[in-house]
Amino acid sequence: MSSIDAEALYRALLDQIRSAYGEKLGAVEGGAVLAGIHSGGAWLAERLARDLNLASFGVINVALHRDDYAKKGLHAQASPTSLPFSVDGRRIVLVDDVLYTGRTIRAALNELYDYGRPAAVELAVLADRGGRELPVAARFVGGVVEIPADATLVLARDESGAAGETRFTFHTEARVD
Numbered sequence: 001m002s003s004i005d006a007e008a009l010y011r012a013l014l015d016q017i018r019s020a021y022g023e024k025l026g027a028v029e030g031g032a033v034l035a036g037i038h039s040g041g042a043w044l045a046e047r048l049a050r051d052l053n054l055a056s057f058g059v060i061n062v063a064l065h066r067d068d069y070a071k072k073g074l075h076a077q078a079s080p081t082s083l084p085f086s087v088d089g090r091r092i093v094l095v096d097d098v099l100y101t102g103r104t105i106r107a108a109l110n111e112l113y114d115y116g117r118p119a120a121v122e123l124a125v126l127a128d129r130g131g132r133e134l135p136v137a138a139r140f141v142g143g144v145v146e147i148p149a150d151a152t153l154v155l156a157r158d159e160s161g162a163a164g165e166t167r168f169t170f171h172t173e174a175r176v177d
Contacts, residue, residue, distance in 0.1 A: 006155065006168035009126050009142030010044070014051055016140045017093065017124060025052055025093070032091040032122075035060050037108050038079060040097030040155040044126060047166050048095065058083035060094070062107035087116030093140070097155040099125040102136030127170070129153055150175050 017025070024031045035058035036045025042059040049057040061081045094108055105123060112118065124140035129147055147153055151172040158167045 004127065004143075004145050004153070004170040006126065006170045010047070010168055013044075013124060013126055013140055013142035014048060017048065018052065020140070021093075025054060032093055033058065033085050034093050034095055035083060035112065036095040037062060037097075037104060040126075041095045043155070043157050043166070043168070044097060044124075045095040047168075048124075056084045058085065060108050060111050062104055062111055065107035065110040081111055081115070083115055087112060087118050089117070089119050092118045092121045093124050094121050095124045097126050098153045099123070099128045099136065099138055099141075100131050100153075102132050102134030105136045106134055126155065126168070127153060145170075147172055152176075 021032055025034070033056075034045045034049055034052075034054065036042035038059055038061045045057040045059070048054075059079065059082045061079060092112065094105070094112070096104060096108070099105065109121065112121065122140070123136070123138040125138045126142040127145045128138060128141045128143070129145050131149065145153065152175045154171055154173055156169050156171060158169065159165070161167055
């Protein structure tokens, strides 16, 4: 497998969102807002918010809505959902690192609707690896990647750059079911 350039995928994703929304993202009441899925999606939402000059972004914890919750339980480092905006009537750009089966997105939508009824939810993902089990598609995609079905694509962040700049990398791990 060739190396996956997470930074190139990030730039493509940022350009797509900027192109679609321009100044209408978060700036005006009723404008679209970002909500990232804990943890990789939240990292992306944080950097997107900074790069798009947004005052805030939300974080969605899907743990309680996952269909494997009974088997996996609650992750020890999972933080609760935090949405610093009203969900009702808002256009939400839901951000995640990797789109695979669609099950995490389903769980995120369930959690999001616990907070209200958005006008629309659009999905933004850094990497789409195919393999859907649910009818889920992203509007904004950094890139399509191919990795073996028995591998997991994992996003990592490095904040050791100049002025605390966050940089993303991908690596693969053996899949644990």
